Amino acid sequence: xxxxxxxxxxxxxxxxxxxxxxxxxxxxxxxxxxxxxxxxxxxxxxxxxxxxxxxxxxxxxxxxxxxxxxxxxxxxxxxxxxxxxxxxxxxxxxxxxxxxxxxxxxxxxxxxxxxxxxxxx
Amino acid sequence: xxxxxxxxxxxxxxxxxxxxxxxxxxxxxxxxxxxxxxxxxxxxxxxxxxxxxxxxxxxxxxxxxxxxxxxxxxxxxxxxxxxxxxxxxxxxxxxxxxxxxxxxxxxxxxxxxxxxxxxxxxxxxxxxxxxxxxxxxxxxxxxxxxxxxxxxxxxxxxxxxxxxxxxxxxxxxxxxxxxxxxxxxxxx
Numbered sequence: 294x295x296x297x298x299x300x301x302x303x304x305x306x307x308x309x310x311x312x313x314x315x316x317x318x319x320x321x322x323x324x325x326x327x328x329x330x331x332x333x334x335x336x337x338x339x340x341x342x343x344x345x346x347x348x349x350x351x352x353x354x355x356x357x358x359x360x361x362x363x364x365x366x367x368x369x370x371x372x373x374x375x376x377x378x379x380x381x382x383x384x385x386x387x388x389x390x391x392x393x394x395x396x397x398x399x400x401x402x403x404x405x406x407x408x409x410x411x412x413x414x
Numbered sequence: 415x416x417x418x419x420x421x422x423x424x425x426x427x428x429x430x431x432x433x434x435x436x437x438x439x440x441x442x443x444x445x446x447x448x449x450x451x452x453x454x455x456x457x458x459x460x461x462x463x464x465x466x467x468x469x470x471x472x473x474x475x476x477x478x479x480x481x482x483x484x485x486x487x488x489x490x491x492x493x494x495x496x497x498x499x500x501x502x503x504x505x506x507x508x509x510x511x512x513x514x515x516x517x518x519x520x521x522x523x524x525x526x527x528x529x530x531x532x533x534x535x536x537x538x539x540x541x542x543x544x545x546x547x548x549x550x551x552x553x554x555x556x557x558x559x560x561x562x563x564x565x566x567x568x569x570x571x572x573x574x575x576x577x578x579x580x581x582x583x584x585x586x587x588x589x590x591x592x593x594x595x596x597x598x599x600x601x602x
Contacts, residue, residue: 294578298523302531306567309535314560388556 322386325402328366330359333397342366342402352396359400372396431475435482438463442487452558455565458534458573461509465530465577473514480506497549501541508540509533526581530574534566 295303330338332350340348340361347369350357355372365385368378371393378391378400387404438460445459460483468476484503488494516524516532542562546555 294525294575294582295527296523296525298519299525299527299574302524302528303567303571306531306535306563306570310560310563310567313563317557317559 322388323404324364325366325385325387325389325404327403328359328361329401329403331399331401340366350398352393352398354396357393357396357398359398366400366402367391368393368398368400371398427475430471431478431482434463434467434471434475434479435486438479438483439486439490442483443490446487446491452561452565455562457569458537461530461533461537462573462576462580465513465526465533465573466580468513468517468529469526469577469581473510473517476513477510480510500548501544504544505537505541508543509536512536525574526577527571527574530577531567531570534570534573535563538562538566 326342328338328340328342329336330340330348330350332352337350338348340346342361342364345360345362348359348361350359352372357371358369360367360369362383365383367383368381368391371379373379373393373395378393378398381391384391384400384402387402390399390401392399441459441463445456448456450456464476464480464483467479484499484506485494487502488496488499493499513529513533513536516529519528542555542559
């Protein structure tokens, strides 16, 4: 039933899954340096994670409050019924994101710093 | 005597496509009743039909059946033109595109399992591409990528084996000479 090529395709599929798993879950994540805050899909704030401050973002359900601290950020309060983005707590890595979907506010961290300043070959 | 109204000529091809699409639709509806732990992870049983159609009647018929299944599935499940519908359509388009190429793989070495796995990966790739571009732009959907890829591998393999077994059964049941012409609808 399975032919030689099928085994090749299955092996390729398994390596793809393994590569994705490593890349998405185990690859070292870089520290974040900027918080991007979107409301209704539009970027409203781009805040460097350098000093502590609190932002209030208006949404259709009410205000969402976001706390910024050196190196990390979190959603402090949100009018969403299930509070998923608040329960996520502090975000510190590039690529981390908290979505307050009913209120259409999102907080996403990006990082430009890699673990190395430069690499030579 | 003149015929009243507009008459559309219905060819045998049309009837066959409709019958096969109904078959795929039945599996889609049955599958919608199965609870899934992760939204979007489904066995994709209708792809068994699509793959059988591709192997028996060619790519064009498979594309028709796939398109009709998604449209009618959207109507019956009440998801027509919702984000879920478009995700489904994007997945189907990507998987048909890959199948258009993959069906030319030498059949000596590549059976239905290869086609099914490749189509399943294309399916999630199409869905995730649309989701990343349109529904959740800029947000790391990538953390779920391994989950979707695993589902594609597992269900693609299972569906492919189902197709391979069905083909064996049909090869036994019917003489191999003119199965491509106008065989009866494959009974699943």
